[in-house]
Amino acid sequence: MSYLSIEFGLLFIAFFALYWGCCFSPNLQNKLLLIASYLIVASYSWLFALILLVYTCIIYLFSLAIASSQRHAKRWLILALCVSIINLALFKYFDFFRYELQALLNFCHLPILLPVITVLIPIGISFYTFHSVSYLVSVQKKALPVAKFWDFALFLSFFPSIIAGPINRAKDFLPQIAVSQPREILQPFRAFTLIILAVIKVYCLGGLVSENWVKPIFANPLEFNVIDLLVGLYGYAMQIYLNFSGYTDLVTAIALLLGFRLPINFNFPYLALNLREFWERWHISLSHWIRDYIYIPLGGSRKGFIRTQINVLLAMLLSGLWHGAGINFIIWGACHGIGIIALNIGDRYFGRNWITARSPIIARLITWHYVCFTWLFFNSESLPDAIDYLTALTHNFFIEPNYIGAFLFICIIFFTYPLFKNIPDWFTLQLGKIKPWYLPFIFILILWVTIYIAPSGVPNFIYANF
Structure with missing residues (x-):
């Protein structure tokens, strides 16, 4: 589902109302965000959501081992990083390396036929892999305590940034999840x-x-x-x-x-x-x-x-x-x-x-x-x-x-x-000067003119492919 589609816009408005209806409890808001994030990933394929969940559990167990080990924390970190890289390579690069390796074998006249396996690339795998690396390194360096499991799961799956970034750092983003005071809409x-x-x-x-x-x-x-x-x-x-x-x-x-x-x-x-x-x-x-x-x-x-x-x-x-x-x-x-x-x-x-x-x-x-x-x-x-x-x-x-x-x-x-x-800064300043009840009409007018001029169809996000 494209984030620029009308369907997503309507669903987000409904989710926005439900989310801020629970503003008294950041913990409940986190649960809603986690559910919404997994539903969005599952909308591409339920297997993608399952892969993300399994990966989250494995990396979290590694973070516990890193945090609890005094002498072997670096070894656990290296092992965890290897698992992350192998997981990314298996899903994202298997076909590429199989093709190149088969070409090399053929060039060397070696009678070896590598198996053809169709591997689907899970949505957002590059981004949540990078997120997890920042978390593991932060835990190993004692820059960050081990997060609660559900907070970590939300960090990896946070739906605004899982599809095509930006890449979040654990030390900057996890504290935003683990807040105890009620949140507020920002800017x-x-x-x-x-x-x-x-x-x-x-x-x-x-x-x-x-x-x-x-x-x-x-x-x-x-x-x-x-x-x-x-x-x-x-x-x-x-x-x-x-x-x-x-x-x-x-x-x-x-x-x-x-x-x-x-x-x-x-x-x-x-x-x-x-x-x-x-x-x-x-x-x-x-x-x-x-x-x-x-x-x-x-x-x-x-x-x-x-x-x-x-x-x-x-x-x-x-x-x-x-x-x-x-x-x-x-x-x-x-x-x-x-x-x-x-x-x-x-x-x-x-x-x-x-x-x-x-x-x-x-x-x-x-x-x-x-x-x-x-x-x-x-x-x-x-x-x-x-x-x-x-x-x-x-x-x-x-x-x-x-x-x-x-x-x-x-x-x-x-x-x-x-x-x-x-x-952008000038336009933001001008919006602040307009009476609030005019803003929805201005917003709708700009959107309507833009969509009217634009080519037909919902555009794809180029970086969602990576």
Whole structure:
């Protein structure tokens, strides 16, 4: 069920009324949230809910072992992390590794046939796996006591963030669950602003960009001119940002209406002046998770310049693999790793931010185009599709462009993008000045106009696939 569907909206209104009808008891509210979260997971498949429950029980038992063991806590942690990784790999990467291993066996002329097993990927498995890792590490470091089982179960299954993030840290989110004082709705005007932004971004702008620019160009890249192909790349960069940041806006708003705060996940990423800054602005909860649980444990920047670059590349390769079981995602991660390494080398020999210091706009243009280039691999169904796109991009100079107007429009958007930065805060401020009984009518009017303009159908959340 899409969180932008009318069905979900009506169900959430009913749940909202029931939830706040129990405002005298946070414990009862937690039980309602847990039931609702499992029902949403079960709406995709009851097996997904069962897998989540079993995983929750196993990880919780490991946390008890870690907390109660004085001498072997680290061993229990390593074992628990291995179980988490194997569970994720089994469901998400079995088919990919089976295919690649079978290809290797065939290449070596070994008469071994690996079994074909259809494995469904449980919804949200990447996110609740990352949530559980943050919990286990926090317990092992004594930064967090062992949670009550039902609180931990809600932490892993919390429905606003289980489908496509953002990634919650146990030390930040579990205390919000284990409150004893009655909760309250947080920042209602900001929540309404975020809902409106989500609908505009995902339903309208993202949908229009996808239908008019991205899908037709990526479907047959060899037929288009370089200008058109750039529009396709630029369009996908816009689409994935609008889609994913819009989803984050929506679930952040839902959490605020339920009395919870989710971590910031986007901060105008296409204002970044280099690739490092891009990852400080894009999918922030993931980039910080990779930094804290992969890059730093690998040694971070503590073991010399060359080792630092190896750690960067490994972290970004794992980031790519996390996004999907395919060579195209690994290439996408490798491109980001190589880009950051090149940036680090430039900083070492020419001075930190040497391009930015001379021309911020050139630095931003370079970053934008490099990120758009990497999105080519992210959006392609396979490596041959990406190669076709690259071939057309480097050869189709003489075909008359079809999307010159779109190209100029995107250029205008790029250069005026910094002006959009304060719009959400300004809109929230204006909502606070309006008399409360007018707000539902304004809200409904904006939603109706947006849905009327948007393409037909309920848009999918791109990151729900990961």
